Amino acid sequence: MNGPGNSLKESAETQPVFVLSRPQLGRNIGAAARAMxxxxxxRLRLVDPRDGWPSEDAIAMASGAGRVVDGAELYPTVADxxxxxxxxxxxxxxxxxxxxxxxPPSEAAAxxxxxxxxxxxxxxxxxxERAGLENVELARAGAIVSVPSxxxxxSLNLAQCVLLIAYEWNLARFDKECFDFRHERLQPSxxxxxxxxxxxxxxxxxxxxxxxxxxxxxxxxxNLRSLILRLELSDPEVRTLHGVRKALxxxxxxxGLGAEREAAAGGVAE
Amino acid sequence: MNGPGNSLKESAETQPVFVLSRPQLGRNIGAAARAMxxxxxxRLRLVDPRDGWPSEDAIAMASGAGRVVDGAELYPTVADxxxxxxxxxxxxxxxxxxxxxxxPPSEAAAxxxxxxxxxxxxxxxxxxERAGLENVELARAGAIVSVPSxxxxxSLNLAQCVLLIAYEWNLARFDKECFDFRHERLQPSxxxxxxxxxxxxxxxxxxxxxxxxxxxxxxxxxNLRSLILRLELSDPEVRTLHGVRKALxxxxxxxGLGAEREAAAGGVAE
Numbered sequence: 001m002n003g004p005g006n007s008l009k010e011s012a013e014t015q016p017v018f019v020l021s022r023p024q025l026g027r028n029i030g031a032a033a034r035a036m037x038x039x040x041x042x043r044l045r046l047v048d049p050r051d052g053w054p055s056e057d058a059i060a061m062a063s064g065a066g067r068v069v070d071g072a073e074l075y076p077t078v079a080d081x082x083x084x085x086x087x088x089x090x091x092x093x094x095x096x097x098x099x100x101x102x103x104p105p106s107e108a109a110a111x112x113x114x115x116x117x118x119x120x121x122x123x124x125x126x127x128x129e130r131a132g133l134e135n136v137e138l139a140r141a142g143a144i145v146s147v148p149s150x151x152x153x154x155s156l157n158l159a160q161c162v163l164l165i166a167y168e169w170n171l172a173r174f175d176k177e178c179f180d181f182r183h184e185r186l187q188p189s190x191x192x193x194x195x196x197x198x199x200x201x202x203x204x205x206x207x208x209x210x211x212x213x214x215x216x217x218x219x220x221x222x223n224l225r226s227l228i229l230r231l232e233l234s235d236p237e238v239r240t241l242h243g244v245r246k247a248l249x250x251x252x253x254x255x256g257l258g259a260e261r262e263a264a265a266g267g268v269a270e
Numbered sequence: 271m272n273g274p275g276n277s278l279k280e281s282a283e284t285q286p287v288f289v290l291s292r293p294q295l296g297r298n299i300g301a302a303a304r305a306m307x308x309x310x311x312x313r314l315r316l317v318d319p320r321d322g323w324p325s326e327d328a329i330a331m332a333s334g335a336g337r338v339v340d341g342a343e344l345y346p347t348v349a350d351x352x353x354x355x356x357x358x359x360x361x362x363x364x365x366x367x368x369x370x371x372x373x374p375p376s377e378a379a380a381x382x383x384x385x386x387x388x389x390x391x392x393x394x395x396x397x398x399e400r401a402g403l404e405n406v407e408l409a410r411a412g413a414i415v416s417v418p419s420x421x422x423x424x425s426l427n428l429a430q431c432v433l434l435i436a437y438e439w440n441l442a443r444f445d446k447e448c449f450d451f452r453h454e455r456l457q458p459s460x461x462x463x464x465x466x467x468x469x470x471x472x473x474x475x476x477x478x479x480x481x482x483x484x485x486x487x488x489x490x491x492x493n494l495r496s497l498i499l500r501l502e503l504s505d506p507e508v509r510t511l512h513g514v515r516k517a518l519x520x521x522x523x524x525x526g527l528g529a530e531r532e533a534a535a536g537g538v539a540e
Contacts, residue, residue: 031427031430034427035426035427035430037420037423038417038419038420038423038424038425038426038430039419039420040419040420063427064423064425065423104441106441147308147437148440148441149308149309149310149440150307150308150309150310153307153308153334153335154308155308155334156305156308157301157304157305157333159430160301160305160308160429160430160433163430163433163434164433164434164437167417167434170418170419170420171374171376171418201514204517204518204521205514205517205518207521208517208518208520208521209517210513210514210517223510224510224514227503227507227510227511231501231502232501232502233497234369237369237497240493240494240497241497243480244471244475244480244494245518247474247475247478247479247480248474248475248478248515248518248519248521249518249519249521250478251474251477251478251518251519
């Protein structure tokens, strides 16, 4: 799903490049491509993929993002792949470079957005599955992105790491206020409509001898009313509950299907 | 890497359960397990995995998170898998349920944290790879989690979706603001208790001829169940509604005050 009424088309000029250094498995490259396109990104660069290129596995795993795989650019070295970038974030689970700032994905995304809007090309660099980035590759980075994770099991799958960066990049384009997804809910019914439901139910239950013993009846009535009034119900749902109430109370009576069908129609009038 | 100087050990009591409904591919189950453990989560439940269980593919893809795969619990239905949950978030790219709040993962995680801190068990429900969740499964949810994504390519891989929820769940633990509300609320009843109420009401209404016309009866049943399952009710309130149901259905019948008083006592047994 998308944010409020926007297209997620990212311009080729401002979107970051994602550089996978020495990726081992084609299926991870494909999954990374799919994750990128899930968030409107399609500038994928590969440095020396272990199993060669193109890759059948990559295309199979891309699952609809084949054009990102097809459009991936091959480079012999990380330096080449990053040469047109103004700023590079390196992703790693190990913070070997004490001299670089280490930021979580959300901060990296915000920073990358700001730089992209200022006309800079930003790169995100991802290391190979097993070994991660080498220090010589990290040397191209201006900052390290590190995902806050389980210290006892911190190694993210390559495509999962790509996904988190793409996800945060996308989030960073919205102000927090934009995430008002709740406007499409049905309008809640007004209190008055629920009072009517409570009134009729109370009346029925009074006749059924439900509020018993007498000494507790006021408390029982209040509790029941309170329960009904705080339910989050739409108007159609209030009508449904009226229909349910009427159907139930006619169950044991002599009323034939006619009465029941009237109840099923959900009308409130009696 | 991990957050600022903390262990990510999540207690089995407070962590959410992740329920994969009818997952198709073992490798996605394994990747989901890995993604969960990356963020300290290990309570995985499976409903009717297509290719059977256990799965070699799942173990291979778990890549170090084998214990999450080994510990996965199997259930025959979504209702069974969620029966001990007090609140359920369903993940879907399609917002078919206009009457549920739709929130991004960050908000869902904050809400889930708050509920877990208040002693509630929270479930996250994920649909099968190709088709997503069915409406009858969505009926168990109190809210829909939707990932803001590319409208032209919004379908996330199952394990990627699991990853984003686990990632945001983990981030939410650092957000102090999540923890300081809702403390005065009554403990909500578990989904299983509301399912029983829905079952008995449906049975009564079936006998009353309420689900009419026949062509609409399935939709009416689903709407009614969905309405009941998402009500925020405490256990005493669920018992109250059982009592109300029984009192109403005995109104027109020959049952004397004795039967009505039994109903008034609010017992569920019939």
